[in-house]
Amino acid sequence: MPAEFEQYARPGEITPEITASKLLDTPIQVPSRLLMGPGPANAHPRVLAAQTLPLLGHMHPPFFTIMNEIQDGLKYLFQTSSKYVLLISGTGHAGMEAAIANMLEPGETIVVGNNGIWGARVTDLAARYGGNVVSLDTEAGGTLSLKDIQAALEQHKPTVLFLCQGESSTGAHQSLAGVAEACQVHGTVLVVDTVCSLGAVPFYGDAWGVDCMYSGSQKVISAPPGAAPFMLSERGLKKLLNRKTKVASYNFDLNLIGDYWGWFDKRSYHATGMISMWYGMREALAIISAEDRLVSVNTIKVPEGVNWAAVVKNAMDKYNVEIAGGLGPTAGKVWRVGIMGYNAKLENVELVIAAFKDGLKQQEFLQ
Numbered sequence: 001m002p003a004e005f006e007q008y009a010r011p012g013e014i015t016p017e018i019t020a021s022k023l024l025d026t027p028i029q030v031p032s033r034l035l036m037g038p039g040p041a042n043a044h045p046r047v048l049a050a051q052t053l054p055l056l057g058h059m060h061p062p063f064f065t066i067m068n069e070i071q072d073g074l075k076y077l078f079q080t081s082s083k084y085v086l087l088i089s090g091t092g093h094a095g096m097e098a099a100i101a102n103m104l105e106p107g108e109t110i111v112v113g114n115n116g117i118w119g120a121r122v123t124d125l126a127a128r129y130g131g132n133v134v135s136l137d138t139e140a141g142g143t144l145s146l147k148d149i150q151a152a153l154e155q156h157k158p159t160v161l162f163l164c165q166g167e168s169s170t171g172a173h174q175s176l177a178g179v180a181e182a183c184q185v186h187g188t189v190l191v192v193d194t195v196c197s198l199g200a201v202p203f204y205g206d207a208w209g210v211d212c213m214y215s216g217s218q219k220v221i222s223a224p225p226g227a228a229p230f231m232l233s234e235r236g237l238k239k240l241l242n243r244k245t246k247v248a249s250y251n252f253d254l255n256l257i258g259d260y261w262g263w264f265d266k267r268s269y270h271a272t273g274m275i276s277m278w279y280g281m282r283e284a285l286a287i288i289s290a291e292d293r294l295v296s297v298n299t300i301k302v303p304e305g306v307n308w309a310a311v312v313k314n315a316m317d318k319y320n321v322e323i324a325g326g327l328g329p330t331a332g333k334v335w336r337v338g339i340m341g342y343n344a345k346l347e348n349v350e351l352v353i354a355a356f357k358d359g360l361k362q363q364e365f366l367q
């Protein structure tokens with residue numbers, strides 16, 4: 001050890017004054033709660049189970065396979081064929097900051113749809129990144145009309161337009177259809193927050209021409225907080241690659257994060273991937289992919305040995321309830337139950353279930 005350090009290094013003479021906390025003497029205790037607020041929601045048990053799997057190295061090929069699977073799931077969830085999808089390490093705010101840090105350069109104009117807290121948050125962030133922010137306000141609880149948006153684009157010709165699809169502070173659902181067409185007239189990049197809406201209401205990344213979108217893991221996706229699903233379109237990527245200035249944040253620089261996720265056909269270390277968190281996201285995306293069913297017509301598989309037609313007849317004769325059998329390729333294999341419009345009521349669902357139970361009991365399929 002160099003002499004100038006040695007005079008300070010007397011570990012034997014130092015008695016730690018700060019002792020270990022007594023609070024940590026007992027194992028962690030967490031009450032079980034049903035999380036029915038605006039998020040986080042409870043995570044799916046399969047997601048939590050995946051998070052206990054053994055760690056892999058963040059540059060190990062089996063982990064890259066899992067990252068590829070996540071990207072496939074994201075493309076489905078975002079309804080995009082863009083290869084520029086990934087998870088930002090962090091919560092929805094990390095996605096938000098990545099969007100602004102990469103899509104906006106100092107001095108450029110951003111029009112921010114502002115009808116609740118999230119527009120205000122983006123206004124703050126965009127100003128921190130040197131943007132010239134124009135706030136497009138509506139009353140709290142309202143949404144912007146396409147006309148409002150077109151007029152603001154015409155007036156300000158911004159580089160970026162920000163909209164929040166699901167404004168969780170007010171419950172407003174912002175329509176996105178037609179917005180990209182208006183943006184493209186002015187070369188404006190469309191950035192959308194779907195933290196509270198993705199997976200719950202339709203989102204069509206390609207069809208709606210969204211250039212940059214971020215979401216969160218802990219709401220509809222049913223994973224813990226900590227991974228922000230993220231997407232750039234080809235136009236979004238072009239905006240990134242044509243920047244005149246370096247992205248001001250290392251952590252959120254998509255040139256680097258994208259390079260770890262294979263966007264540029266190789267993989268370089270940016271920061272350690274959130275291994276266990278991404279295992280969980282992989283499973284959450286698998287669950288969402290398997291839930292791709294019509295909600296208006298529910299198809300129920302007929303169990304082996306059950307006479308489907310007798311169940312249908314009993315429902316009509318005894319309960320006055322119509323249930324349909326299969327059609328075409330599903331004939332004889334499924335029942336079809338419609339839950340539509342005026343009929344979509346709890347008491348109707350309960351009646352259909354009662355009719356099913358009774359019909360199945362008669363065939364001794366149920367006790």
Ligand SMILES: Cc1ncc(COP(=O)(O)O)c(C=O)c1O
Pocket residue numbers: 038039091092093094118164166167168169193194195196216225
């Ligand atoms: C619409 C919306 N955007 C952004 C966020 C911020 O997400 P997070 O709290 O995960 O950082 C939230 C969180 O509630 C949200 O509802």
